[in-house]
Amino acid sequence: MAAFPLLIAAQLVAAPAPTLRAPVVAPAPAQMPIAARYRLADRYLNDIDKLVVDRDLRASFSRDGKQVIYRRGALGQRMIMLLDPAIGQPREIVAEDVLRELLAKAVGKPIKPGELSFRRPEVDATGALSFEAFDKRWTYQTGALRVADEQPDKDDEGLSPDGRLRVIARDYNLYAVPAKGGREVALTSDGTREQPYGRGIPQMDEILKQGTEEPTMPVSVRWSPDGSKILTWRLDTRGVHPLSFTQQNVPGSPYPRSFRYIYPLAGAAKLPTATRLVIDVAEALKRGKARIVPVQVPAEELLYPADPDMGWQGKRIRIQRTDRGYGALTVYDVDPATGAATVTAREAMKPIVTVTSSSLRPAPELGGELDISERSGWAQLYLVQPNAPDDALPLTRGDWEVLSVEHVDDARRSLLLTGIGREADRNPYWRGLYRVDLDGSQPKLLTPEPLDHDVTVSSDGRYAIDAMSSPTTPTVTVLRDARDGHIVTELGRADPTALYASGFTKPEPFQGVAADGKTPIYGMIFRPANFDPSRRYPVIDNVYTGPTTTQVPASWNAAIGVNPNSVAQLGAVVVTIDGRGTSRRGQAFRLPAYQNLGEVGIDDHIALIEQMAKRYPYMDTTRVGVYGGSAGGYDAARFILRRPKFFKVAVASSGNHDLRLDKAWWPEVSMGNPAPEVWERNSNMSVAGNLEGKLLLIHGDIDDNVPVTESMHLANALIRAERDVDLVILPNTTHRVSQPFFWKKFRDYFTRNLLDEAPPPLPPVAPAPAPAAQSQ
Template identity: 60%
Template sequence: MSSPLISRPFVRVLKKPAVGLLTLAVAVALQPGAALARQTETAAAHTPPPSIAERYAAADTFLGSGIADLIDNANIAPSFVGEGKDAGLFYRTGNRSHQRYLFLDLATRQVREVATTATLLAALTQASGKTVTLDDARLADVDYDPAKGTLAFEALDGHWRIGADGKAEKLPPEAPRLDLPSPDGKTKIVARAYNLYAVDVASGREVALTTDGTHEQPYGRSIPELSQILREGTEEPAMPVSGAWSPDGRYLLTWRLDTREVKKLSITQQNPPGSFYPRSFSYVYPLAGAEKLPQATRFVVDVQAALKSGKAKVVPIQMPPESILYPSPPDMNWVDGKPRMQWTERGYRQQAVYVADPATGATKIVAHEAVKPVITVTSSMIFPAPELGGELSISERSGWAQLYLVTPDNPDGGKALTTGDWEVLSVDHVAEDKASLIVTGVGREAARNPYWRALYRVSLNGGLTELTPEPLDHEAEVSPDGKWIVDQMSSPTTPSRAVLRDGTTGKIVMELAKADDSRLLAAGYTPPEPFKGVAADGKTPIYGMIYRPVHFDPKRSYPVIDNVYTGPTTTDVPSTWGMALRVPGNSIAQIGAVVVMIDGTGTSRRGQAFRLPAFQNLGEVGLDDHIALIRQMAAKYPYMDVNRVGVFGGSAGGYDTARFVLRRPDFFKVGVSASGNHDLRLDKTWWPEVSMGEADAATWERNSNMAVASQLKGHLLLVHGDIDDNVPITESFRLAKALIDAGRDVDMVVVPNATHNVYQPFFWKKLRDYFTLYLLGETPPPLGPVKPAAPAVALAH
């Protein structure tokens, strides 16, 4: 669980096995599932089981960036660049070690090489005066400007640019801009002592726009995130002015924060870099269990009038104050010359879009959404479409996330642009003639996996055309003018194929790249197997994935480890070839286990009815579905030992991990919970409330892991970063205390100077050790040689 959009940690993996397994691995890749068991039986009989040290070495090899070095064209990272005659597609082929950066001229369909990994490293070596290796460089975010012929990229912890002459130069770091310049640059807004001032750039003359700002009620200042506080070492870090100029540079739309009576969190960083002493901070973090949340009130100021008269008039926007559900500014934009603001009621009971008169503050609701029991904002959204005369709304009012055109005269209704028992995920383009648009959806084609994406052209006059007919998942990018689509199609068992399509018809006009996993298979990789079964109700189809180790022997018995993440905000099981490679199950299976991933009921992309079991029930949803599907897997593959089942996950998956071990202790014997939000009331407001609404105390308590701590029978490891800026570490401390108070055992690791992302080498070693000890019943290998410590840094006293 991350903020505000979900982003789960996926790990890239790789393995190099004994030579004797190479032929076997290729055969396995071509015949997954039951055929895999038959193909491996003979070879495994001649292959002695690897030692635990060898299995750990395999797990290390499958963890990190290694798999990227054995796969070509896994992700071409396409981006449409340039305009007019310079418009084209910038993409890459090859792999991390041998990347080619290419430019496709869309007018001529000619492709030319812009750079390679080797040329980038050579340019960095020349510029820095020392040899720069691939690992040293840490190349990232490579971009191309076809008009100037320049490359921009990240490397060596800095920003770099390579000109047309091929020489690299390091760009000076950009100082964060704290003021807010007008569109014409003639005026800027600055913040000082919690108030806002307008400054005429030419003369330096300034006028106070507000005068009564305070620490708890500042103007144009958002809530600082913990990462900002830690980076600057102060509870009041410098922050940019929060607001939006009108396009003509006359008005400023901004807001006032109110944190009065809001309870704060505190954090102590025990090992701050460069300091001998710990440091502690208090900070505002809106929590789901808080009685009082920070509030935002919006207003408009006629800045140009203020500069002329020397006196500002604050015009309140006539809309309700809005609860801040995460440390970020409220929605503020200008559409057709007027302020447009989306407002969300706490508990996600309703959302409304207000349009205001900037001179008077008078407002009108132009779009409104109220779906019971809650609006699931990860599956629905409202966004402006002035070219179509209103707002586009992806709404679940029919029970499925469908697209509507909502007009100001009917904010609660609108015209249904799509219908049916499937979900629209996004609107990717609106045609220039306003007659159609392109959307991405899932689940419309009955014969396909319901999680596979497809692109459709939707006519505003009715009718829908599929643009990506191949029965695969389509990860697509539409050009700004809508004329082209880059489509990377794949499935978990079908390597990616990247093509250029005609944006109108969807016809493939050019092959761009095909993924090549031959070296990966030759290195012994065992492909995952998709698995379809039914939920605990015995009838609802659900989907999973099975990962096996390279040294797989169907005659042996394997413990099962469930990589878990439930809940209505996302799905867990990979739907693409690239995702299937990046999950940590590839590495963890190598210790000698079968790792599974499962999307039970209560998760997303399958309609409201499929997701509703999660409402106010995060502590139980999907739990028995996971058990049911694991038993179905084991019925097909008896080498899966359902008497030795473990579970691990991070963030919301960390919550699930503890919950599974606590609520079904006779099935889930061992768990490793990372960064878990064990009491939802102590998490950021938006994530629990989109699943729970504004629940009562008894409901929150029922879903708390602390409430079921006494049910622990097996082994539970809690891992948390001491400066977690997403899920406060207090959640793991409170669960540890609840377990101790209940007379239960608990293991806990606090990772120093780690944020929400604790997925460092130490974490993976600790996770393997825990499952090796308590699930495999073996002794982990000893630690390797200790690397020399860095030179000591003298500390000031």
């Protein structure tokens, strides 16, 4: 038997050496014309739901947790489905497009395919579907849609629990008015414009909608459960520096209009304050005069134009107060009769309490407050008892993070929570659902599959809807039993057949190390459709350095739905990176961002891009661009200003380029309230003179989140530094600048300056209509 292979070997040895020829290399196929690439970019930006069946089932529980209502099928053919977990057999309720057309006709507004949205769906015993949409509750059955008998509760905080009284705000004061008519009673009398009662800070959208700096607003009061008292507050804006804005293009008018408004600004010497108080309405009605009880909690500086945190817990009051610069979160128990306040929980961290990784929530069934705290260096869960506000009983431990408490089961003395980074066999950013028993035992993982689990728990804690996926694994949505995690049934799974048939190139997760050469960091690579590795591609970094969030998608829905897929179609490799300073990796990983937003992450991004290019030489690191919006707009400008030799082109939209011109909560949650020189060091204006490449600033003129003055200030600083800058102000546009003209300017900028190509020409000019004949 050995002779045969020996014979073959001898023949091979005796065979003459082949003649060597130069390998034939096929020429690279011609790149798609730029106009076609723009069209594909539009498709991946706007039409993902047309290309993926069952990408998002929009599954939700009924209010009692005993029904699951979701959608199945391709766009235009989706069915609204009902599953009763006790029965286990899903059934069809109505075609989505049928319901969409009926609702559009009923409200007199068009609803595009795929854009039917509703809340709190229920199906009754007769099969009738009810839901909330357009501020009404509707009922659908056997082809007919009508307004339901039951209507959703309006946010009428002024109405007493028994419906007999209403508190109204007028001329900066509060009045109690019988709901069915009768004598009103003044509850306050000394309110002024700068010190109103029960009135929050008017926001820009309401100012614009109503055309006045003093728009009508809901009264801000909280009725006691027995309807005898109200908990309210008094705003004080004295000495607060106002902002102003001008709407240049007023619908229906040739004239612009300007407004002044209050916006709590980071680092400001004076912020609006809130002082809480209790008013005995029942006594006021009897005596004709109200007794005001000041709540003995220090006035709170408001870091955002929203009501202060306060509410009733039975006959007592719970108040949560945030220190300026996020030095502490404090919970108080208040006696409404006297206003006396007792501290029942406190979360204080050095150097700062990061509220996106910390929270306090009442748990009266457990006799205290549930506290997600970083006191161990990781966001873990604790139970704080009222008699020991600075102490805490740890309910979880370890080098991982608790994200949220989903359900408290008092009878079983257990909790359901979502966490991240606990399991060593999976990506540290993947979420999981856990059951935690209060006996001190280890958390039990209810979602064992090594995937990201986007979980919704029913109101009774019995079941959980789990959309599980990874950036490379399409979503499978299942219903789980929340007691032990077993899968009750599969609701549906995403089908990307049409997406892949379009030439779509799957995003690739990438792991490397930070600029320190040792800390693991993660990113993602997005390549154009019909990717050709024989070409050289410029690199574009989609940046958002945090620190309150992460940028790299962890789920499949997020990975295929984010705009880098669209941007890559220009003919570039787009990357996203979570460097040091971002969230969900523990306090030490995020702390490089503290008082350092202007530097954090820059070198980690460069390090990981270089590691990517070492593995994939088609990534051309001599042509690197960067873009981002909001805080990412700040980052994009910062990157090109601080590392001008590496980043050559930047598009920064809606950027908060000087943190002192942004609402206080966002910068101060990372910066605290530092000295002026720290704010100045982190301002993009301070480094404007470094610009060498091409920078485009884009901002909406009525941005209601980051004032347009931010981009105007940076443009001015660049001009004064004799640098070049391009600026686009989008008319009648808020913080959300995504619109066709934005994307045209965005794409054209990178096409010209990074790809060195000409953008597609404008469409032909339509012929002007002939002038009407003039009669003599």
